[in-house]
Amino acid sequence: MTEISDTALWTVIIGLGLGSFCLRFTFLGLIGDRPMPEWLLRHLRYTAVAILPGLVAPLVVWPSATDGQFDIPRVTAAVAALAVGYKTKNVLFAMLAGAVTLFSLLYLLG
Amino acid sequence: MSANQASLAQSPLRQGLTDGLPFVLVIIPFGMLFGVLAAEAGLNMFEALSFSVVVIAGAAQFTALQLLNEHVPTLLVLTSALAVNLRMMMYSASLTPHLGAAPMWQRVFIAYFTLDQSYACAIAAYERNPQWTSQQKVTYFFATVVMICPLWYAATAFGAWLGNGVPDGLALDFAVPITFIAMIGPMLRTGAHRAAALASVVLSLVFSFLPFNLGLMVAGVGAMIIGAQVELWLEQRQVPQTGGADD
Numbered sequence: 116m117t118e119i120s121d122t123a124l125w126t127v128i129i130g131l132g133l134g135s136f137c138l139r140f141t142f143l144g145l146i147g148d149r150p151m152p153e154w155l156l157r158h159l160r161y162t163a164v165a166i167l168p169g170l171v172a173p174l175v176v177w178p179s180a181t182d183g184q185f186d187i188p189r190v191t192a193a194v195a196a197l198a199v200g201y202k203t204k205n206v207l208f209a210m211l212a213g214a215v216t217l218f219s220l221l222y223l224l225g
Numbered sequence: 226m227s228a229n230q231a232s233l234a235q236s237p238l239r240q241g242l243t244d245g246l247p248f249v250l251v252i253i254p255f256g257m258l259f260g261v262l263a264a265e266a267g268l269n270m271f272e273a274l275s276f277s278v279v280v281i282a283g284a285a286q287f288t289a290l291q292l293l294n295e296h297v298p299t300l301l302v303l304t305s306a307l308a309v310n311l312r313m314m315m316y317s318a319s320l321t322p323h324l325g326a327a328p329m330w331q332r333v334f335i336a337y338f339t340l341d342q343s344y345a346c347a348i349a350a351y352e353r354n355p356q357w358t359s360q361q362k363v364t365y366f367f368a369t370v371v372m373i374c375p376l377w378y379a380a381t382a383f384g385a386w387l388g389n390g391v392p393d394g395l396a397l398d399f400a401v402p403i404t405f406i407a408m409i410g411p412m413l414r415t416g417a418h419r420a421a422a423l424a425s426v427v428l429s430l431v432f433s434f435l436p437f438n439l440g441l442m443v444a445g446v447g448a449m450i451i452g453a454q455v456e457l458w459l460e461q462r463q464v465p466q467t468g469g470a471d472d
Contacts, residue, residue, distance in 0.1 A: 118267045119293045126299050127289050127306070128272075132279035134307045140336035142318040148326040154453070155318075161421040161452030162319035162445070163348045164412050166312050168422045169429030169444035170341070171402040171409075176430060180398040189399055193406050200410020209407030210247055217399060 188220035237354075237361040241368025244346045247407075248373050251400045252342075253380045259286055260384020266294045273385035277378050281337065283401075285309040288438075308437035315445060316344040323351050324366065326359040335363070338370045345408045352414075416459055421452030 151159075175193040177183040196213030200206060235243070256277065263273035280286050289306040297305075316339050324335055346369040351362060413419045425448035432440035 117296065119296075123293060123299050123302075124268070124272060127293060127302050128276050128279050130299075130303045131285065131289055131306050131310075132281075134303065135280055135282055135285065135310045135313060136336060138307070138310055138314040139317050139339040140333070141314055142321045143324060143332050143336055143339075144329070146321050146325060147329075147332070151322065156322060157453040157456060158449045159315075159319045159322070160456070161418065161449045162315050163345060164409065164418045164422040165425050165448030165452060166315060166441070166445045167341070167345060167405050167409055167412075167425075169425040169441050169448065170312070171405045172426040172429045173433050174399075174402045175406075178398060189402075192399065193402065196403050196406040197410050200407045201413055202410075204411040206244070206407045206411060207247060209410050210403055213403040213407060217403070 188217055188224060191220055192217035237350075237357060237365040238368050240350060240354075241346070241365040242371065244350065245342070245369035245371065245373055247404060248342045249376055251404050252373050252376050255283060255401060256377045256380025257384035257387070259283070259290070260381040261387060262287070262290055263381070264385045264388040266290055268385065270382055270385040274378060274382045277381040281374065281377070282310050282313070282340070283377075284438075305437045308439060308442075311438075311442055312341075312445060313339055315449075319348065320344065323347070323362050324359065327363045331363055335366055338367070338374060340370070340373070341405065342373055343369045345405065349408060349412060352412075415456075417452045417456040420455040421448045424448040424451040 171193075175190060176185065178186050178189050180186075181189075192213045195216040196209045199212035200209030203209070259277065260270075260273050263276065264270075268276070276286055276290075280289075285306040288309045289302055292302040292305055317336065320335070320339070324332065327335065343366060347362070347366050350365055351357065354361075357365070409422060413422055425444050428444035428447045429440055432443045434440070435443065
């Protein structure tokens with residue numbers, strides 16, 4: 116295996132750092148406290164629930180640890196964490212429920 | 226319930242520290258994994274640490290490292306990893322109504338520290354505490370990252386120094402999804418939030434074949450539109466007779 120060249124590595128580190136900062140800064144930095152239109156705010160209210168579930172859904176359905184094979188313990192743990200979080204509104208209880216479900220099922224089925 | 230009500234009485238600083246705490250358990254193995262993979266790809270400790278300090282974005286870093294390792298052209302490495310980070314722009318827009326009034330130097334640091342974790346904590350806390358001033362919201366935001374970020378750097382360096390496998394019998398791969406799922410549950414307050422979340426899951430799975438993680442962007446934009454439309458529709462149903470004739 117050939118080594119990654121220093122030029123390529125540092126170009127990526129610095130380019131990705133600058134690019135990511137620009138993505139993170141654009142709205143917050145340039146718009147600041149200027150008012151945004153109501154239709155845009157209406158959409159932005161749903162950013163968190165529109166991105167985070169989509170971010171984790173493939174990791175739940177096709178976990179990398181099982182090479183993308185559907186895995187009953189992981190899916191059940193995800194459902195448990197979601198249900199407890201929804202019912203109790205308590206993030207820590209939800210994480211605990213997910214972890215306990217995952218480890219028990221891995222132990223029972225493994 | 227009682228834990229949530231008790232948290233209402235706490236200061237923004239204490240709430241931020243408390244809410245950031247669970248991520249500490251997750252960020253250590255995740256950072257170490259990045260360090261280990263970086264070492265396996267031939268990076269020394271300084272290079273691995275620089276990666277985490279300059280870029281400070283887990284998923285994009287893993288993508289970039291993998292593509293560098295496959296000797297993909299540099300421009301393509303950059304484009305792919307930035308596409309993975311496109312969601313940060315939406316986070317930034319979503320935080321602007323809350324934090325846009327902060328002084329410029331604070332907004333620069335907020336931008337740098339905008340992560341999945343800090344964003345998710347902040348949006349949930351701002352909805353719980355609508356009475357917070359702009360400065361209290363800023364304090365909360367920084368409190369959530371005060372432990373996460375130094376540990377992300379330290380764990381990366383430690384993993385690179387260690388240079389070989391983190392034990393994988395612990396199913397740590399699933400720690401990251403579980404922490405986010407646990408945060409999503411309490412966010413599903415209204416029908417519009419639930420519809421957006423469901424749309425996000427379905428669309429991201431359907432469009433997962435798209436390259437550069439663009440399926441997530443399709444899912445994000447689609448789910449935001451669905452959330453906004455359901456909100457409008459629910460509002461109209463609540464006031465069926467009285468005018469409200471804007472669209």
